[in-house]
Amino acid sequence: MKYLKNFIAFIILLSSMLLAFNLFMSINQSVSNYKDKIRDDYSIVIITKTPIVKDSISSLGNIDVKSIVTLNNQEILAKFKGKLSKNSLTLLKKRLPFFYKIYLEEFPTTSQLQAITKELESMKNIKRVESFSKNHTRVYLLLKLINIVVSVLFIIIFLFAIIMLSKQIKLWFYEHAKRLSIMQLHGASTLYAAMPIIKTAIWSSIFSFFIVLIILFLVQNNINIFLPLELSNVINIDLLHTSNLVLTFILSVLVAILTIIGVLIQHKRY
């Protein structure tokens, strides 16, 4: 009964840790996917008198600049080919300003885009700034908020789980200490003596993983209960993403191994 109680306590603890981890990963991934999706839904084009040194603009409005791409002005010149003389074309080519498109690391909100435009306009070399953005701000900010909340929640659960885990290590130590020392007095190796703990820990990690898997499966199939339809149409939350599940399983085994090591270290000290 005592053994079962400890076993269930460990499974509940591990499951909540894994669930928090998986939710954190999934939400992170969804936000990241959404960011990728809307990344091109804005445009910042600048027109300069002289060529710019691309490295001189590293960030705009607190967002890192991903790249600055030179726009080809050959298309403009091509339009005048045949209509203007060769000399005039050469002159036009010389007089034409330089066009650049700026790509940012993150999608800018409307206010950020306005700030960026102002910042660019204040630069001496820049003649004109053309910016445009689709309005994703609300959804994007909401996602960012969810992301922060889940991250904080994950950290709290993780810290809580670590504290509980150290308590569990002590419980397991007291539960197994007598058997471990009796077995070692009879010449058993540490691995042999610790086999019951190892088995319990491994089974716990497998059980916990499957419990989490079932919960995630149920949530994924009833996502509309947890997320408004509008939001679930906009972002795709995949709780059963293979790589996330693999990482969750690895974390589960890792926690089990750490618990075993903890018990053995405590036994060695004892």
Add this chain to the structure above:
Amino acid sequence: MISAKDIYLSYDKDKFIIKKGNFHIHPKEFIFIGGPSGSGKSTLLKSLYGAIKLKHGNLTVDDISMEKISKQKLKMLRRDIGIIFQDYKLIDEWTIEENIMLPLKINGYSPEVSKQQANKLLKHVKLSHRIGKYPNELSGGEQQRVAVARALAHNPKIILADEPTGNLDDYSAEVVWNLLKGANEQLGITVVIVTHRVPKNLGIKYRQLSIGDGIVYEVS
């Protein structure tokens, strides 16, 4: 078999429990180690299975030097020793059969052979009717008989017993003495017993060591 030359044992740095201990135990001997409570009998016995480290001196058990003994060697030595404790030290969550099988499994016997041997020993200690029971379902005397059976299971070279009858009634104590006597006489196992009371009329040739003021001496 066991040889101690000027051994010092202690739990603290300064206070030695055994001072300049010298003794020799030959193979197939039946030895009692006596002395008043707190004289260091159990500590001395512990040093024989490596549960306490030597501070000084030379101690060999089954031709293995106990000074700076490696973990691996200690494991191998313990596999050749049967240990009996006053508080039995049985694993509560295992049946008595499984408890007896422990040293056999550690020594690499198959589960079938281990089970057969455990059943044979349970018959030998007159507990075959208790198969499948857990230690806490048995009386103290019965538990100690299981502990003796466990100590005999793998046919060890040495049996070390720490007050094996300390908690038992007269009848159970007699059963345990007879089992240890049989192990020595019939199987030729060296038996070293720590006790503060040597039984009368044991009917076996034995030697007695005693400890007083940390000195180990032979009782003539």
